[in-house]
Amino acid sequence: MTYPLVSIICLTYQHEPFIASCIESVLSQTMPNWELVVIDDGSSDATTSIVERYQDKRITLVHGEHRGVSGLGDSYNLGLRSTRAPLVAILEGDDYWPKHKLRVQCSAFDDDSVVLSYGKAVLVDSTGKTFGIHRHVPGPARRANSPLGGILVPLIATNFIVAATVMLRRGALEDVGGFYQPKGVPYVDHPTWLRLAHRGTFAYRDEILGFWRRHPSQITTTTWLTGVPDRSAYLQDVLQDAETLLNHVEMARLRDVVRNDARRQRDEAVLARARMALIDEDWRHGAALFLGAARHGEMRTQLVSAAGLAASLVRRDIEPLLGAMGRHRLPPRVQTRDKR
Secondary structure, X not given: OOOOOEEEEEEEOOOOOOHHHHHHHHHOOOOOOEEEEEEEOOOOOOXXXXXXXXXXXXXXXXXXXXXXXXHHHHHHHHHHHOOOOOEEEEOOXXXXXXXXXXXXXXXXXXXXXXEEEEEEEEEEOOOOOEEEEEOOOOOHHHHOOOOOOOOHHHHXXXXXXXXXXXEEEHHHHHHOOOXXXXXXXXXXXXXXXXHHOOOOEEEEEXXXXXXXXXXXXXXXXXXXXXXXXXXXXXXXXXXXXXXXXXXXXXXHHHHHHHHOHHHHHHXXXXXXXXXXXXXXXXXXXXXXXXXXXXXXXXXXXXXXXXHXXXXXXXXXXXXXXXXXXXXXXXXXXXXXXXXX
């Protein structure tokens, strides 16, 4: 009996327009030694019937009651328990992969110190049209988490590791308790990456390893615009665990970035709403939001706000500028918000 090398965990909910392209991208992989478990979160559309059309024995569908955002950690860990391969990859039901994804990433784990591999992500809208590439990473040492814990400061400041590009070592993931979702936090990726940063190095590949779709009902989009989660508890845990890893200078930097996290998150939420206003061509509202952020935000917020204010005057959005910097940009026009 041949055992899979990679377990793919796919969470899906109401992804009828997208789940077929997601599964097809797995079936198209040039490395065929995988298993795919699709965890459906109680979809009421045709998502599950589409999954059931695929008769490949490597694909398993698990039906569940709708848990929503608060149950993401439980759902991911159900997927982890339902699989067995030594490597684990994440692919949500509205995202998809390039054909070479699994083949090029598996080799990174020949190095026993590597616990996580990641790379660039292409940003696509609800129709599959590309509108940017997310390629923002820190310098070579920090993005590799070398020395151990070196990635913590930049990763807390900005979660630049896109889940669709990630592959994990199962043993390390299980050692930190599996996927971690702190209470009140609407995601599992960032807390889990931070825990793994204490366990081993990260392997970054400077190539496209995932297609990240942005659309109105997406969790990332809705939570980004509607609230600021309290990350203080799990960041305090990061601080405590880092005491044995980092020198005094790095610990001081880490304490500083944790201390300022709540303000940074509030700034990012305001900037997100301001950016959406420009995309919606609500120039006056966008300018007002940017002006408020410029008055109270830190340096980076002030710089983005200045660009946003200038853009509002000439009636343009700032997404192309952010995209040119390799940062997370929003699609043009009203792709990330329901039409009014």
